[in-house]
Amino acid sequence: MRSVIILGSTGSIGTQALDVIRANPRRFDVVGLAVGSNRAELERQAEEFGVEHTAVGIDEAVQLVRSVDADVVLNGITGSVGLGPTIATLERGMTLALANKESLIVGGDLVTRLAEPGQIVPVDSEHSAIAQALRSGTRDEVRRLVLTASGGPFRGRRREELVGVTPAEALAHPTWDMGLVVTTNSATLVNKGLEVIEAHLLFDVDYDRIDVVVHPQSIVHSMVEFVDGSTIAQASPPDMRLPISLGLDWPKRVGAVGRPLDWTTAQQWSFEPLDDEAFPAVRLAKQVGRAGGEYPAVFNAANEQAVAAFHAGRIGFTDIVETVRAVVDAHEAPTGALSVDSLAEAERIARAAADRRIEHAGRG
Template identity: 80%
Template sequence: MRRVLILGSTGSIGTQALDVVRANPGRFDVVGLAAGSDRVGVEAQAAEFGVEHVALGAVEAEQLVRDVEADVVLNGITGSVGLGPTIAALEEGRTLALANKESLIVGGDLVTALAAPGQIVPVDSEHSAIAQALRSGEAHEVRRLVLTASGGPFRGRSRAELADVTPAQALAHPTWDMGRVVTTNSATLVNKGLEVIEAHLLFDVAYDRIDVTVHPQSIVHSMVEFVDGSTIAQASPPDMRLPISLGLDWPHRVGGVGAPLDWTRASQWTFEPLDEEAFGSVALAKRVGRAGATFPAVFNAANEQAVDAFHEGRLGFLDIVELIERVVDRHEPPAALTRESLAEAEAWARRTADQIIAAR
């Protein structure tokens, strides 16, 4: 039986992880739960699953990781506050099922240096798809990674047509039901930019060998192209329980997690090039990723401030990525990458973003 510690248990990833546990009695033992602030919710979950160890907030979650014996830690916390628990899981030798992409992107080399081979199992659907496809060949046989993007609610619109986008429109994602920040990031394609950085850090593939293609059906979750011309794709209906289940018991598959594709019905899958003029966030993210150091942390923090300002009516939709770029361009990285320098860079980025917004 696999002992599982779930961080962010009352959020989307956490509740779906508990669905997987609930559907597979005898396979998983939930030994700890951590929520952001929903005490009532996490206590109800603890009562259902017989869990004694419960935490609230990222600081308590990090301590819980160090105190509780677990085989796998599922980090479903939202935002860069998940960095501490990610580091704790790696230092304690736990398998890290990583849904909190921000902690890897922000932590960068600080995180990857702590990870043993195979210790981080990606839970994002795109990176889970790549991890599955990579099992078809050796590392030296990989030509490129291809991340798929749904295109969000504004696929096909020109840059000019995005000028008057409202917060309500940005939250109307055609495929996924996510929180405010992630849904907005999907509309700006900042999320895809973050995923490109994540793919580089997870799989050690150069940025010029990581591409993005728009696939509105969200059936093919990502692909790996090999040197012989073969492309291996992972396809399934859009259901996060599949990559979550793989994260909980990698490399083993958990039966009955989701419904398979229905091959008796006609369907069409389409793929389109990314419009980088309308959506410049992916190119900016690659530039930030190549710069490394604290630049990804600054990118992420500036984006979070911009998203808040957009939803509060203080910033336009197109201004989000423009603001991120202005903050990134002003950043001077520290001499050394530490948790302290990352925290300082994030705080600087938030202050700088707020100052630029206020001066508009």
């Protein structure tokens, strides 16, 4: 039986992880739960799963990870605040089922240096798909990684058609049910840019060999192209419980988590090139990833401020990525070694710079 700590247990990832565990009670044992603030739901979950160790807030979550033994920690926290629990998990030698992509992206080399081979198991559907496909060949046989993107609610629109879109329209994702920030990031394709950086860090593949293709059906979750011309794709109906289950017991597969594709029904899958002019976030993310150091943290922090400003009606939709670009371009990274403190300071500077730009745009 695998013992599990779930961070962010009342969020989308956390509740679906509990669905997987509920369906497999003899396979998993929940030994710790942590939430941001929803104490009432935390208490209900703890009672249902017989959990003694719980935490509210990020500081308590870190202490939970440091004090409770587990086989795997599922980090389903949203945002770069998940960096502390990610580092604590790796330092204790426990398997990290990583849904909190921001902690890897912001932490960069700090995180990858701590991780033993195979210690980080990706939970994002795209990276889980790549991890599954990579089992079909050796590292030297990989030509490139291909991340699929649904295209979000504005797929096919030209840049000028995006200027006046509303927050409600940005949240109307055609496939996935996600939180405000992640859903908005999917609409701008910032989320896909973050996933490109994540793929580079997880699989140590150069950015020139990581591509994005638009696949609106969200059936093929990503692909690996090998040197002999073969492409291995992982396909399944869109359901996060599948990659979550793999994260909890990698590389073993878990039953009763999702439904298979229906091959008795006619269906069509389409793939389209990404329009970098309408959605420049992926190109910017590659630039940021190549720069490394503090720049991914700056990219992520500026984006979080811009998304909040968009939903508050202070800037337009296309201003989100333009704000991020301006902050990244203006940032001057220090020459010292990267540390948790330096990353926190870089984020603070980036948020302040984004706020100043947003305020100026509002006055204009």
